[in-house]
Amino acid sequence: MLPGSSLQVSIGQHSTAGRKAFNQDSFGAYLPKEPELSNKGIVLAVADGISTSTVSQIASDTAVKSFLADYYCTSEAWSVPHAALQVLKACHNWLYAQNRNGPFSSDPDKGYVCTFSALILKQRHAHLLHVGDSRIYLLRHQQLEQLTRDHRLWRGSSSFLSQALGSGAVLEPDYQSMALQQGDLFLLATDGLFEVLPASELIRLLGSEADLSLLALQLTEAALAAGSKDNITLQLVRIDGLPAENNLPLCLDQHLALPPLLQQGDMLDGLQVIRAIQQSSRSHVYLMQDKTTEQLLVLKAPSIDLAEQPDYLERLMREEWIAKRVTSNHVVRPASINKPRTALYTLFEYVEGQTLKQWQLDHPTPTLEQVRSIIEQLGKGLQALHRSEILHQDIRPDNLIITPQGIVKIIDFGAARLAGLQADDEVAGDIPGTALYTAPEYFLGVAGSERSDLYSLAVLTYQLLSGRYPYGADVARAKSIKAQRKLRYQSVFNKNSELPIWLDLTLEKALQVDPNKRYQALSEFLYDLRHPNAEFQKPLSLIERHPLWFWQCLCVGQALIILWLIAARS
Known part of the structure; x- marks a missing residue:
């Protein structure tokens, strides 16, 4: 087959529990279409749950x-190894957290632990990632080579895994890359196959059948016949055609430069600058138009001054990853173009409308119903993020857009945190978000939770209704538990307030300094914004209902008593 415009492969796969009661292995493959095929490649992955665990199948399936x-x-813009290692590390940290915080903390070998091997075929190269003792082989010119090494330590006649997903705080997966050749045949397999079939038998079988699906079944049957007592899972992929060298897009595995400051009319990767939306010391945001599709897009590029700050660049590029994980009408969508990127930037859909900050200037005294509508839509967006195990951590008016149709969207993920990558992002003294909207626990150096986003949403509700903040600026200065205990919630009411009394109690609960005393779910808070909670139906005292009026009357009364006493003495 002559070189074509894209990579061409054949795939076969099979998995069976074998002689065991259930199958702890998992496998998967994805063959995308262009341009994703050239930009990201083809992925195959296999995982094997350890036999000492009754939940390791969940780990392998999750991985x-x-x-x-x-x-x-x-x-x-991320290279294949960087993207793959980031994803694998996130998965490992998540599994490890389940073991550490769950019933398997004292015996992780009974928890969410598995081996993992992945093969990524991109353009004319193969990329391998490996943890544990599943294997990847290559058959080339009738020579079989084991490309991965077993992460297994032997003590006498017994052995144990030295590395596995979900086991241990630190993950150090093996990675390697190699050039592809037409006719290469890769085999990904769990130990139920290769422990009973020697290399000579594998070579004979691999060359006996062109149909890879049938070949996968034949290999499985051969392993069972040879006495395999374990689960058997295998994947086969053959390189049928390689893209011609002159058809390859720019290799994104190389370091990309930061784009220069752009001016109206400038071109970048087929995108033309319409205007600058925002310029700051950290990033430059532009409204762009794809000259091929005429679609309007928003490009966010890091400031040139931050070119030597890899942590910041990493977080910026992660914004697209976060957005792609979420499907919600209230979360902005990432965008893509049919051209390789020549510079480092993120690309999102353009949402026509105004920021909530501008909307507030146009609506200084919004109605309760307007506020409810905004908060309920934001709540749906946050719930979508939380379902994907993402904390936003920076809910504030500047990061929210209201369209002409009244739809509210979250548009910025600069402070967002993805489950499994928290430890890498922790920086001493680094408080995510904006102080007036940031949950108190962050100022203690405690990691955030979904209740932290709930707190920020409640602050926004309070601010929309009153123009004030529940603790003023004091919350940012309270950096110890002792200081935070002195914080006092200020009622959302003022002397002209027409809000229902129970609404203030709803906000007070959502804005508790201690996250354990807040609502435990966003849905509870959103429900209570419209429905009086029976917990709050106890009658309020005069000072609770009208605190300002109460103290004004008390002062007037005291003044009258003093004047009366003075008059009585004279």
Whole structure:
């Protein structure tokens, strides 16, 4: 077959529990269409749950599914190894957290642990990632080579895994890359296959059948006949055609430069600058038009001054990954173009409308119903993020857009945190978000939770209704538990307030300094914004209902008593 415009492969796969009661293996493959095929490549992955655990099948299934889904959500500007290692590390940290915080903390070998091997075929190269003792082989010119090494330590006649997903705080997966040749045949397999079939038998079988699906079944049957007592899972992929060298797009595995400051009319990767939306010391945001599709897009590029800050650049490029994981009408969508990127930037859909900050200037005294509508829509967006295990951490008016149709969208993920990558992002003294909207626990150096986003949403509700903040600026200065205990919630009411009394109690609960005393779910808070909670139906005292009026009357009364006493003495 002559070189074509894109990579061409054949795939076969099979998995069976074998002689065991249930199958702890998992496998998956994804063959995308262009331009994703050239930009991200083809992925195959296999995982093997350890036999000492009754839940390791969940670990292997989670590892394969999350790797396949998340890898294609990563930025096109990331290299294959960088994107793949980030995704694999996130999966490992998540599994490890389940073991550490769950019933398997004292015996992780009974928890969410599995081996993992992945093969990524992009353009004319193969990329391999490996943890544990599943294997990847290559048959080339009738020579079989084991490309991965077993992460296994032997003590006498017994052995144990030295590395596995979900086991241990630190993950150090093996990675390698190699040039592809037409006719290469890769085999990904769990130990139920290769422990009973010697290399000579594998070579004979691999050359006996052209139909890879049938070949996968024949290999499985051969392993069972040879006495395999374990689960058997294998994947086969043959390179049928390679893209011609002159058809390859710019290799994104190389370091991309930061784009220069752009002016109206400038071109970048087929996109023309319409105007600058925002310029700051950290980033430059532009309204762009794709000259091929005429679609309007928003390009966000890092400031040139931050070119030597890899942590910041990493977080910026992660914004696309985060957005791609979420499907919600209230979360901005990432965008893509049919051209390789020549510079480092993120690309999102353009949402016509105004920021909530501008909307507030136009509506200084919004009605309760207007506020409810905004908060309920934002709540749906946050719930979508939380379902994908993402904390936003920076809910504030500047990061929200209201369209002419009244739809509210979250548009910025600069402070967002993805589950499994928290430890890498922790920086001493680094408080995510904006102080007036940031949950108190962040100022203690405690990691945030979904209740932290709930707090920020409640602050926004309070501010929309009153123009004030529940603790003023004091919350940012309270950096110890002792200081935070002195914080006092200020009622949302003022002397002209017509808000229902129970609404203030709803906000007070959502804005508790201690996250354990807040609502435990966003849905509870959103429901209570419209429905009086029976918990709050106890009658309020005069000072609770009208605190300002109460103290004004008390002062007037005291003054009258003093005047009366003075008059009585004279």
